[in-house]
Amino acid sequence: MSALFGGGSQSSAATQASAASTVPTSENFDCPRIDIRPGASTLLMNASAEEPNALALRYQGTFVRAARECRVQAPNVNIKVGVQGRVILGPAGAPGDVTMPLRYALVQESIGESKVLWSKLYLIPVTIPPQSASVNFTHITDDMTIPIPSAAVLEDLVVYIGYDPLGAEQERKKHPPARPARRAR
Numbered sequence: 475m476s477a478l479f480g481g482g483s484q485s486s487a488a489t490q491a492s493a494a495s496t497v498p499t500s501e502n503f504d505c506p507r508i509d510i511r512p513g514a515s516t517l518l519m520n521a522s523a524e525e526p527n528a529l530a531l532r533y534q535g536t537f538v539r540a541a542r543e544c545r546v547q548a549p550n551v552n553i554k555v556g557v558q559g560r561v562i563l564g565p566a567g568a569p570g571d572v573t574m575p576l577r578y579a580l581v582q583e584s585i586g587e588s589k590v591l592w593s594k595l596y597l598i599p600v601t602i603p604p605q606s607a608s609v610n611f612t613h614i615t616d617d618m619t620i621p622i623p624s625a626a627v628l629e630d631l632v633v634y635i636g637y638d639p640l641g642a643e644q645e646r647k648k649h650p651p652a653r654p655a656r657r658a659r
Contacts, residue, residue, distance in 0.1 A: 499546055503544050503551060505543065511635065511636030518531060531565060531567065533572055537560075538610065540555065553633060558612050560608055561574065561611065562607065567602075571600070571601050572601075573597050574600055575595060577641055582630045583632055591620055
């Protein structure tokens with residue numbers, strides 16, 4: 475515990491009292507771990523939802539790497555998360571524009587319990603150029619901000635990333651595309 479708050483060689487009681495009254499800094503704040511949400515590591519988009527098969531695959535999205543950085547700005551901590559992914563064309567795919575539904579979530583997980591503290595869906599436009607079978611994309615978010623958690627809560631926090639096509643479909647239903655204005659005759 476003292477290492478988390480930058481304690482020295484004080485006694486245990488003095489260290490606990492000091493830790494309780496000390497606000498952590500970005501240098502001594504242990505950022506939550508980052509992980510890919512189970513079942514959300516790959517996005518497969520088929521030409522036909524009724525007949526999903528390998529030959530109907532338009533494109534596949536995968537994750538290449540992810541990173542996070544925490545910045546303490548008392549009384550909050552800002553968690554910046556970056557993801558690099560790849561879109562690969564399938565047999566039914568063609569170059570052009572695709573949208574990658576990427577969800578970031580900060581979750582407090584303990585035995586038998588999971589609590590979402592922050593979650594946001596991003597619809598990331600990616601263009602696959604002609605003559606390319608794949609393209610990398612990068613997305614960074616820096617709007618994940620929460621109150622500084624206690625050391626006990628911090629140990630249970632996980633930043634999850636994942637593809638969320640169902641969330642994207644719900645978002646499209648909530649906000650249908652605007653119709654073009656009718657011209658007056």
